[in-house]
Amino acid sequence: MKTFNYHSAKDVKEASKLASSSSAFLAGGMTTIPSMKLGLASYKDIINIKNIKKLSGIKVTSKNVTIGATTKHVEVANSKEIKKALPSLASLAEGIGDPQVRNRGTIGGSIANNDPAADYPSACIALNAIIHTNNRKIDAENFFRGMFETCLKKTEIIEAIEFEIPQKSSYQKLPNPASRYAVVGVYVAKHKTGINVAVTGAKACVYNDKDLAGALKKDFSSSAIDKVKILSSGMNSDIHASADYRANMVKVFAKKAVDAC
Amino acid sequence: MKKVSLEINGKKVTKEIPDHITLSSFLRDTLNLTGTHIGCDTSQCGACVVHVDGKSIKSCTALAADLEGSKITTIEGLAKNGKMHPMQEAFKKTHGLQCGFCTPGMIMSAVDLLKSKKNPSDTEIRDWLEGNICRCTGYQNIVAAVKEAASKMKS
Numbered sequence: 220m221k222t223f224n225y226h227s228a229k230d231v232k233e234a235s236k237l238a239s240s241s242s243a244f245l246a247g248g249m250t251t252i253p254s255m256k257l258g259l260a261s262y263k264d265i266i267n268i269k270n271i272k273k274l275s276g277i278k279v280t281s282k283n284v285t286i287g288a289t290t291k292h293v294e295v296a297n298s299k300e301i302k303k304a305l306p307s308l309a310s311l312a313e314g315i316g317d318p319q320v321r322n323r324g325t326i327g328g329s330i331a332n333n334d335p336a337a338d339y340p341s342a343c344i345a346l347n348a349i350i351h352t353n354n355r356k357i358d359a360e361n362f363f364r365g366m367f368e369t370c371l372k373k374t375e376i377i378e379a380i381e382f383e384i385p386q387k388s389s390y391q392k393l394p395n396p397a398s399r400y401a402v403v404g405v406y407v408a409k410h411k412t413g414i415n416v417a418v419t420g421a422k423a424c425v426y427n428d429k430d431l432a433g434a435l436k437k438d439f440s441s442s443a444i445d446k447v448k449i450l451s452s453g454m455n456s457d458i459h460a461s462a463d464y465r466a467n468m469v470k471v472f473a474k475k476a477v478d479a480c
Numbered sequence: 481m482k483k484v485s486l487e488i489n490g491k492k493v494t495k496e497i498p499d500h501i502t503l504s505s506f507l508r509d510t511l512n513l514t515g516t517h518i519g520c521d522t523s524q525c526g527a528c529v530v531h532v533d534g535k536s537i538k539s540c541t542a543l544a545a546d547l548e549g550s551k552i553t554t555i556e557g558l559a560k561n562g563k564m565h566p567m568q569e570a571f572k573k574t575h576g577l578q579c580g581f582c583t584p585g586m587i588m589s590a591v592d593l594l595k596s597k598k599n600p601s602d603t604e605i606r607d608w609l610e611g612n613i614c615r616c617t618g619y620q621n622i623v624a625a626v627k628e629a630a631s632k633m634k635s
Contacts, residue, residue, distance in 0.1 A: 225499035252541045253522035317611025319538045
């Protein structure tokens with residue numbers, strides 16, 4: 220790993236001030252550190268934001284679940300409050316990586332990285348999340364821009380993610396057997412105001428499948444999904460799954476999610 | 481360079497280290513605690529698992545500078561008064577290892593599992609060890625070892 224200057228910021232203001240075009244914020248480091256080791260990324264400055272107390276924690280109300288950016292996956296998975304208010308989100312967190320990754324990895328890091336196969340971006344889209352940063356509030360649908368790309372600016376720090384509690388929801392995925400990243404993952408959420416079917420792993424970036432949501436709006440049952448044609452164009456194709464296979468898996472896991480709602 | 485103070489296997493350690501040094505390198509190269517192994521070096525294989533403040537983590541993906549003030553337990557810290565930890569005994573008894581490269585990580589991970597689940601099922605053990613890769617045993621005897629340790633540690 221190439222050398223860098225390590226900083227531990229005491230508050231968000233200090234972290235933002237230290238940031239530049241050649242820096243990265245460090246929370247769990249579950250992607251940042253391996254990426255640096257593999258030579259996929261290098262930074263002059265690494266700014267640890269884990270010691271900023273206000274960035275961690277879980278708050279549940281009757282309408283929302285708000286999770287601090289540096290809250291670890293294990294904390295979301297084990298939170299009694301989240302298990303009660305939004306069990307699909309706790310179960311998503313439980314399925315990320317392995318226990319050691321869940322003991323370090325954070326929700327803010329996951330969405331800031333926006334890996335096409337990450338789990339949390341689908342939760343943001345399905346649960347109408349609002350991403351709170353040190354500068355603004357961003358709707359999830361405007362936050363994720365493309366493969367490993369978000370609308371965050373270099374000095375901008377995610378502070379918390381606010382999820383809307385739906386009437387019912389479920390996240391189901393086909394995990395890569397080694398990494399447990401989603402080969403395809405589908406998060407179905409039925410809100411008072413509408414239905415979201417967020418798909419991760421299938422394309423370059425998480426997306427809300429309007430055709431599936433439309434079919435479920437008319438008839439919220441897994442058989443309604445049978446009639447929807449999912450095209451493989453634009454789907455990822457790699458050693459784990461071809462584009463055609465992924466297109467089929469979107470259907471299979473959307474049905475599973477609806478049945479589990 | 482950064483000055484870090486940690487507690488490792490009950491002993492206080494203070495060292496000046498380069499900013500980018502990972503905990504695994506710090507343990508092996510600076511402190512000579514070579515029981516913690518480095519396999520993939522990218523947090524997939526689990527050979528480097530240690531406990532930080534009681535929780536298992538992959539030490540190859542944690543910066544030593546980031547762990548100021550932490551309490552760390554490595555495989556060398558498990559035996560007490562010359563007597564192996566029940567998990568180490570169980571791996572020995574049930575042949576839970578062949579080449580032994582993954583074993584320190586397997587044991588540290590399995591010890592963490594038994595903290596929250598006293599009597600894990602085969603499925604729970606296999607799920608928990610998702611992040612620990614063994615290329616020799618086929619895992620059967622590793623699962624048997626964890627079950628053996630669980631029953632010994634209960635009694």
